[in-house]
Amino acid sequence: MAADGSYHHGNLRAALLERAEAVLTEAGAEGLSLRGLARDLGVSHAAPSRHFRDRQALMDALAVSGFTTLNTRMRTAADSGDPRPIGARMTELGRTYVDFAVAHTALLDLMFTVKHADGSSEELRELGRESLLIVARLLEEGQRAGAVRTGDPVRLAQVAFSTVHGLATLAVASLLDDTPLPEATDLALDVLLAGLRPGG
Template sequence: MAKPPSSDKKGYHHGDLKQALLDETARILREEGESALSLRALAANLGVSRTAPYNHFENKQSLLCAIAEEGFARFNQTMQDVRDKHRGQGGEVLTRALVRAYLDFARNNQEYYDLMYGSDFWRSGKLTPTLKSTARGVLRQDIERLKRGQQRGLIAAEVDAVQFSQMYWGTLHGISRLLLDGVFTDTTSLKKLCDSTAAMLWQQLDPTR
């Protein structure tokens, strides 16, 4: 029995095409904006048939959800790299580094960040279950890390891990949004802002206070 003709003109392997679609989507979002994005445009840009993207994504919404998921994965890796780099240097040093890394990630990866926390996107009611689980898992992991720190005496025992994590995320997301939306434009003072924010957060966590 003859094999059906391949829909993939560039000879992508199955997994390779999916990643190529994600990478090209991120590029379009970064350089051209969401209005320029369509599965047909992706297929044309990558030199595959019009139907090839549908083997991986049901529609544009599912594609955007996958981009948001990839954003969370990149974010998690970025923050883990910071924790590894500053391991054993003290909680205040680590907090300062994490704050800076968070804001840097938002500023340097807006094509992902806008989907990770975009209000219109989340209000659409059309998020994939895996994206919902991934997003909630990020906060849950932070809460668990705080609790482990308390058990080891590295974090003040009286800190409510859930409430602190919500404040931490809310504070850093608020600053990031001001930067991305052009409300806060004095990026030359960003280091001072990061240091002040980290000092405020560490004041709550410091077990010696």
């Protein structure tokens, strides 16, 4: 077990968040407690309170960290400086979301739960909306290039999100039967992209 002195310059905060996600995955949000995390990391019961005032602050920070990571990955996939066609970047964007959703199911659920909770922070709401806007901006770029149908890009982005989020939900629940996830993802994105094309 690590002693308090083993953590320096914010390392304890990062360690708390890392352990909190592991507990979230293993036991759900109800299994999270600052005292439990302190015990798991071998630090004093008071140590976590230096970084998180209470359990809710911990969950808010987990959600912020999750959206930050997700948005960074999505921006990379959608990079407007990338010379690849819009369709190729949309496909990578969809795969990126599905991969994150399947690998971090409990965290993603917490992210959206906390974001929509009464009293959620402006930072968290903005980070959540940014996920949608990353998709919307790529669709808008596609519209300017004549590769994407007309329409409100935010509304179109919501439809795209519902497709990939629904697919990830089915995968996590083992409801894809014998269809491998990569194959199901490619097929779902092919159908989605066909519908997004002009005249689709």
